[in-house]
Amino acid sequence: MTKGKATSRKIAIDPITRVEGHGKVTLHLDEQNRVKEARFHIVEFRGFESFVKGHPYWEAPLLVQRLCGICPVSHHLTAGKAIDQIVGIDPETLPETATKIRRLLHYAQVFQSHATHFFYLASPDLLFGTDAPLEKRNIMEVAVANRELALKGIQMRKFGQELIQAIAGKKIHGISVTPGGVHKGLTKAERQFFLDGKAVPSVDTMIKWSLEMVAFLKEYRNKNQVWLDTFAAFPSNHLGLVTADGALELYDGNFRVKDFEGKTIIDQEPDMRYQELFSEATEVWTYLKFPYLKSLGRDKGWSRVGPLARMNVCDHIPSPLAERERQYFKSLTDNKPSNSSMHTHLARMIEVLHCAEQMKVLLEDNTLDKGELVRQGVHRNLGIGVIEAPRGTLIHHYEVDDDGMITKCNLIVSTTHNNEPMNQAVKWVANNVLDGKPEITEALLNQVETAIRTFDPCLSCATHALGQMPLKISLFDADDKLLDERTRD
Amino acid sequence: MPKTEKEIEIVLDGKKVTCREGENLLKVAQANGVFIPALCYFDHVDPPLGTCRVCTVKVKGKYTAGCQVIAKEGLEVEVMTPELLDHRKAVVEMLFTEGNHICPLCEKSGKCVLQALGYEMGMETPRFPYTFPNREIDYKPKHIIMENHRCIQCKRCVEDVFTDEGRPVFYFQQRGKETFVAVDYEQEAKLSYEQAYRAMEICPVGTILLKEDTMEAPGFRKYDKVPISEKSPEEEAKQEVKQQVVNPAEVKKKVVATVSLSGCFGCHMSMLDMDLDLLDLIEVVSFNRSPFTDIKDFTQRCDVGLIEGGCCSDENVEVLRKFRESCDILVSVGACAINGNLPALRNWMPVEQTLREAYLETPTADSTALIPHHEDLPKILDKVYPCHEVVKIDYYIPGCPPGGDHIYKVVQNLLLGTNYEVPYEKFKYD
Numbered sequence: 001m002t003k004g005k006a007t008s009r010k011i012a013i014d015p016i017t018r019v020e021g022h023g024k025v026t027l028h029l030d031e032q033n034r035v036k037e038a039r040f041h042i043v044e045f046r047g048f049e050s051f052v053k054g055h056p057y058w059e060a061p062l063l064v065q066r067l068c069g070i071c072p073v074s075h076h077l078t079a080g081k082a083i084d085q086i087v088g089i090d091p092e093t094l095p096e097t098a099t100k101i102r103r104l105l106h107y108a109q110v111f112q113s114h115a116t117h118f119f120y121l122a123s124p125d126l127l128f129g130t131d132a133p134l135e136k137r138n139i140m141e142v143a144v145a146n147r148e149l150a151l152k153g154i155q156m157r158k159f160g161q162e163l164i165q166a167i168a169g170k171k172i173h174g175i176s177v178t179p180g181g182v183h184k185g186l187t188k189a190e191r192q193f194f195l196d197g198k199a200v201p202s203v204d205t206m207i208k209w210s211l212e213m214v215a216f217l218k219e220y221r222n223k224n225q226v227w228l229d230t231f232a233a234f235p236s237n238h239l240g241l242v243t244a245d246g247a248l249e250l251y252d253g254n255f256r257v258k259d260f261e262g263k264t265i266i267d268q269e270p271d272m273r274y275q276e277l278f279s280e281a282t283e284v285w286t287y288l289k290f291p292y293l294k295s296l297g298r299d300k301g302w303s304r305v306g307p308l309a310r311m312n313v314c315d316h317i318p319s320p321l322a323e324r325e326r327q328y329f330k331s332l333t334d335n336k337p338s339n340s341s342m343h344t345h346l347a348r349m350i351e352v353l354h355c356a357e358q359m360k361v362l363l364e365d366n367t368l369d370k371g372e373l374v375r376q377g378v379h380r381n382l383g384i385g386v387i388e389a390p391r392g393t394l395i396h397h398y399e400v401d402d403d404g405m406i407t408k409c410n411l412i413v414s415t416t417h418n419n420e421p422m423n424q425a426v427k428w429v430a431n432n433v434l435d436g437k438p439e440i441t442e443a444l445l446n447q448v449e450t451a452i453r454t455f456d457p458c459l460s461c462a463t464h465a466l467g468q469m470p471l472k473i474s475l476f477d478a479d480d481k482l483l484d485e486r487t488r489d
Numbered sequence: 490m491p492k493t494e495k496e497i498e499i500v501l502d503g504k505k506v507t508c509r510e511g512e513n514l515l516k517v518a519q520a521n522g523v524f525i526p527a528l529c530y531f532d533h534v535d536p537p538l539g540t541c542r543v544c545t546v547k548v549k550g551k552y553t554a555g556c557q558v559i560a561k562e563g564l565e566v567e568v569m570t571p572e573l574l575d576h577r578k579a580v581v582e583m584l585f586t587e588g589n590h591i592c593p594l595c596e597k598s599g600k601c602v603l604q605a606l607g608y609e610m611g612m613e614t615p616r617f618p619y620t621f622p623n624r625e626i627d628y629k630p631k632h633i634i635m636e637n638h639r640c641i642q643c644k645r646c647v648e649d650v651f652t653d654e655g656r657p658v659f660y661f662q663q664r665g666k667e668t669f670v671a672v673d674y675e676q677e678a679k680l681s682y683e684q685a686y687r688a689m690e691i692c693p694v695g696t697i698l699l700k701e702d703t704m705e706a707p708g709f710r711k712y713d714k715v716p717i718s719e720k721s722p723e724e725e726a727k728q729e730v731k732q733q734v735v736n737p738a739e740v741k742k743k744v745v746a747t748v749s750l751s752g753c754f755g756c757h758m759s760m761l762d763m764d765l766d767l768l769d770l771i772e773v774v775s776f777n778r779s780p781f782t783d784i785k786d787f788t789q790r791c792d793v794g795l796i797e798g799g800c801c802s803d804e805n806v807e808v809l810r811k812f813r814e815s816c817d818i819l820v821s822v823g824a825c826a827i828n829g830n831l832p833a834l835r836n837w838m839p840v841e842q843t844l845r846e847a848y849l850e851t852p853t854a855d856s857t858a859l860i861p862h863h864e865d866l867p868k869i870l871d872k873v874y875p876c877h878e879v880v881k882i883d884y885y886i887p888g889c890p891p892g893g894d895h896i897y898k899v900v901q902n903l904l905l906g907t908n909y910e911v912p913y914e915k916f917k918y919d
Contacts, residue, residue, distance in 0.1 A: 012865075014785070015780070015785060017779075017780050017781075017782065017783045017784075017785060018780065018781070018782075018783065019780070020754045020757075020758075020780075021749065021754055022749065024865070026865055039865075041863075041865050041866065043802070043804065043865070043866055043867050044751060044801065044802060044805075044867070045801070045802070045843075045844070045847070045869050046751060046801065046831075046832045046835075047832070047835045047843035047844070047846075047847055048831075048847075049846055049847045049851060050835060050838070050842065050843040050846035050847055051831075051834035051835050051838070051843070053846070054625075054626060055594075055626070056626070056628075056634060056698070056700070058701065058702035058703075058704070059594055059596070062593065062594045062704065063594050063831065066593060066594075066753050066755075066830070066831045066889070067753060068753050068754065068755070069752070069753040069754040069755020069756065069757065069758045069759070069890060070754055070755075070758055072753075072755065116758070116761065120761060120781070134782075134783040134784065135782075135783075135784070137782070137783045138776065138781055138782040138783065139767075139781060140771045140775070140776060140781075140782075143767075143768055143771060144771075147768075150768070151765070151768075154764050154765055154767065154768070155764070155765070157761065157764075158762075158764045158765075161762060168706065168707075169706040169707035169708040169709065170707050170708070171759070171762055171892070171893070172755045172758055172759055172762070172890050173593065173755060173889055173890065173919075174706065174707060175704055175705070175706045175707060176706070178702045178704065179701075179702055183704070183705065183706045184706055274853075275852050275853060278853055279853055279854075279855040280851070280853045280854060280855060281855055281857040282848055282854070282857050282858055282859050282860075282861060283857075283861065284859065284861050284862055284863045285861065285863040285865055285866065286861060286863075286866070287861050287866060289848075291853070298855075298857075397852065401628075403628035403629070403634075403700075404628060404634070404700050405626070405628050408852070410851045410852050410853060412853065446783065449783075458754075460749075460752070460753045460754040
């Protein structure tokens, strides 16, 4: 279909599959099949920033969680952190029990989201190879080929979802956050459900399985070292939240950015300063914006976010087993940041282990249904919440008038930060894999998607300004005439 | 007619019942285990308002509001005929489409009478098109906000909320379809917190809201588990849910396709909440075009297509039409596909405004700010359309999102004919 024609052309991968939401890739090739341009597009718009305005502030955590069905908890909590400030509460003054419940909810969310990504979406590429027949590359085939892995994956995801339901009433789009606190705590009986291993495998089993998965990926890396180290590897900055002593922090920390070699660009910047730190650029060809650090500008200021970036910016992980694995992970790159996109899978699984360890600590805490659940102070008009969502740094900003009406809303979601990195990854595959090939096969195109999938992009979130992500590739000729569209049929 | 002590007999659906002369029909029905739904009616407002018409019954072949019927000797009333059941359901559906009732973000969800009646009557989606009226939330009162998008003008608040001095707080303004409930700010400010709280309580929908978070966690609210009729359908349902075992070897594999249009992917995530059932399902079902597979275009005709999300761009419309062409049965899964849900919040503002606010007027926009427009980008539609307004939809699974086991059982039912009666607590709009 795309065999060595003597004209240039455009290929579209549309929709990108095995990602959450809807996006596409276009590749422009010249007469010699050299890649002239490669782009990753977000093709939907939903307009949350606009219609959140006019609503009362306490509706925000419910409204914005509908940005995304994979990580609704992240949006629910981030909006909650912002809305706390509207009622005069900061993270330090939030009741202790509320903080614990929110953290537990967040760990459950990151745990299930990472499990969903690895088992349901990414594992076929790793288990079967990117060039496996396309009918084979899905979770259903994984379940047939490796039933044990599938069973564990499904139950790990289920554990996180069940815990979310216990706290928020529903597995997806539940309600936990209220301004200045949480609606309910967790009783001993509710905690016991996750500890005794009767109805669902216990949290100890989760830790055990997480360790097995980390070991599986380490082993996989040993066997496929060159591919994993080099595929879609490119230098970038790395952005994430850390605690005051530099530990990995998912719920409430300060910004830290390191460059590709590990040089610190910003450190311990409070989340309230996000507007002074970041700007966003727009391009005509995608609905997704391009955030960057103002101090470095559009060309140099973009950063990766997510598990890889978090591993690269933090100094340690406050969970013993995960910290051991982090040290191994750092040893792969001589303690320098890793710029290998494929290493994100291992970084993600180390976070799964971290979340499992933290869930155990909190589930064994006898105070989760004790003490104050909600507190309020002097109302304010501005609230900014930042969190490390599964896919990276997530920023919510609300302004509210004296009557309680939201007058301004700005959202920078994790996948937006990864917009430039994903475009870089697509370019990498275009230049290093597709460039000059006499025939662009479906299997080659899948490598474009494999690169995108390492970022676990959530195109639902990314389309808050619009909503979904499957992949398409279009081929253009030298005059930019559409020659061919590969939707992988 | 004033209520007397005199005992009389009236006829409800051909059955004689005893009551006191002058008693309100709704009370008589209730006492005799017949549920006549009502929205505006409540006990001590006398005479009853008769505004909502949800309690419509037939007396001598003529439609009338049940709350306006007084018991007297020889009265014969039709209540539960199929025609009247459908008639009352239609009235409730009109109320849903006339305002903007987006359950997933409503404070009253789980406690709302309109919503509870939708559940009671098994409304999957209204038969009428949504009107998406442009209304404003009134933040000016001292204690409350008026979420006018949700007002059904039942008049309860107008007739039953007064200050200590006996002055009314709410009143109708304008006429005809312009009518809305206005607040006398001066009088409202005189209400105590308790009085304002009561105003919120008597509002059957989510219009009158205290200026604070009044959400409750799902699963614990008034109508989450118990229907408004208090008749639990569970008993009947339970008998027939005999687990039917489907032997994979005997069934030809059915083919399913799925797509997320303008949704949040939550319904797809909910499909994964089938958890281990997924392993059973794939014994008898294979997936064709779906974001869970790498099949980007249909490679064969499919038995069932599951649609998440409404239509917000020209591309959504194209994809939905393609699904209609390629699938025998099409199912709208979740609130966005069924009624547009949250994305439809933009339906009462110009699309230009939505785009401008998202791209040009954000605090972090830089000098490159523009509204994206490119041949590789789909065109945004003027508003978000429910799927059944674009193509024929065969079945609906409401919920935001519907639960994984619920989706699983409906799909099993459609493909393999296994019995499934939707239990009350699974049928939800949020």
